[in-house]
């Protein structure tokens with residue numbers, strides 16, 4: 213469902229030039245649960261942004277769900293993304309001026325879900341991440357870990373085929389982090405594909421496969437070791 | 439150096455009302471290293487914002503460095519804070535339009551440090567947190583963990599008496615997190631006072647004392663157990 217061949221990403225802002233990814237070969241089958249680990253600055257978020265089609269590679273071949281991503285136009289890309297990919301950003305990326313409830317509702321609004329179904333689903337997801345009593349709070353009226361859980365609920369709103377999570381438990385205590393792991397496991401058991409960046413080895417060990425990145429290259433992939 | 443008696447904090451935005459702190463009694467002596475732990479949403483950041491004088495309590499008595507904080511005017515408060523307190527925010531709070539180097543220099547500019555000394559210290563601190571080759575990057579040109587390390591370097595710029603760190607290693611891998619723990623230990627050994635919120639039990643166990651917060655109250659304090 214994810215196929216990358218020789219993927220590179222260079223950030224070149226004139227003043228600074230960084231080769232964040234230097235040749236990534238990565239294939240993920242439908243229904244896999246992959247953990248991506250590696251030191252700070254090694255290229256994990258850069259890789260996730262490419263998989264999630266939020267950025268384009270500098271070079272290499274990338275197919276998502278069997279389609280060559282480079283061939284899609286912006287609207288097609290946005291549509292594929294909204295329906296099939298749930299993305300949990302490292303910095304949450306919530307809309308600050310609307311409530312937690314409205315943030316979770318957002319993808320369903322774009323996805324053409326009926327009002328009644330949207331509201332039921334947003335309620336249910338916020339309850340499941342433990343925020344039933346914080347639905348009307350705006351992001352600035354929430355704690356760090358609460359914002360992170362709203363971002364997780366939002367990513368699950370369209371029941372995505374692929375869930376991309378960039379450090380989803382960094383701001384959570386072990387109990388809340390455990391609840392999130394259970395949510396991910398449920399999605400996996402329903403046949404979902406998960407790619408999770410994490411520094412939390414407890415979460416990485418729950419995945420079916422661990423890919424380690426260092427300096428923009430894959431240095432270890434338990435799929436190859438099996 | 440920190441003395442709190444019956445401290446409460448209520449967030450009341452008209453629509454939502456939350457009793458984030460419901461009567462905190464906390465005394466920290468000069469030279470202590472205190473870890474604050476507790477579930478997501480329990481009131482840790484709220485408490486840190488009060489200790490760091492970034493917000494005012496709803497009720498109770500609070501003395502910092504022997505002075506009743508309520509009695510200081512805004513300028514005196516800002517001056518005490520800049521010279522004596524280093525603050526690492528949960529969301530980093532870097533200025534996005536200037537470089538990592540300029541962000542670390544900022545407190546020293548306000549603190550009246552000479553240009554040459556400012557530059558040397560900013561360089562040295564960025565090297566020590568492992569970002570010697572990222573000094574010219576703006577925050578948007580850095581990874582999550584790199585931004586966090588810039589925030590740590592900035593908090594140490596004025597060699598503060600008190601370091602307040604709200605989840606300083608949430609975005610760091612274990613090696614980078616270990617470097618930060620060493621930095622904190624060094625500051626402690628030089629006689630500094632540290633108060634660190636963390637979900638990372640490895641960091642909490644390196645502290646001299648652990649205070650656990652739940653639902654706006656202190657439920658456990660190893661100082662009392664000793």
Ligand SMILES: Nc1ncnc2c1ncn2[C@@H]1O[C@H](COP(=O)(O)OP(=O)(O)OP(=O)(O)O)[C@@H](O)[C@H]1O
Nearest residue numbers: 353355356357358449458478479480481482483484
């Ligand atoms: N501006 C605000 N308005 C209303 N409620 C708020 C506001 N800021 C925080 N809260 C609420 O106060 C409670 C305490 O928040 P706080 O940020 O102190 O928690 P925390 O212990 O730091 O959590 P975390 O570990 O998730 O960062 C939370 O339930 C939160 O929803």
Ligand SMILES: Nc1ncnc2c1ncn2[C@@H]1O[C@H](COP(=O)(O)OP(=O)(O)OP(=O)(O)O)[C@@H](O)[C@H]1O
Nearest residue numbers: 223232252253254255256257258579581582583584
């Ligand atoms: N917009 C940008 N411009 C220039 N360099 C960038 C940009 N974004 C990231 N970088 C650099 O690319 C490298 C990879 O960044 P990335 O965010 O992918 O790392 P990461 O593995 O997610 O790290 P962390 O665990 O700290 O979040 C870093 O060294 C970073 O400084």
Ligand SMILES: [Mg+2]
Nearest residue numbers: 257302581582
């Ligand atoms: Mg990252």
Ligand SMILES: [Mg+2]
Nearest residue numbers: 355356483528
């Ligand atoms: Mg917090």
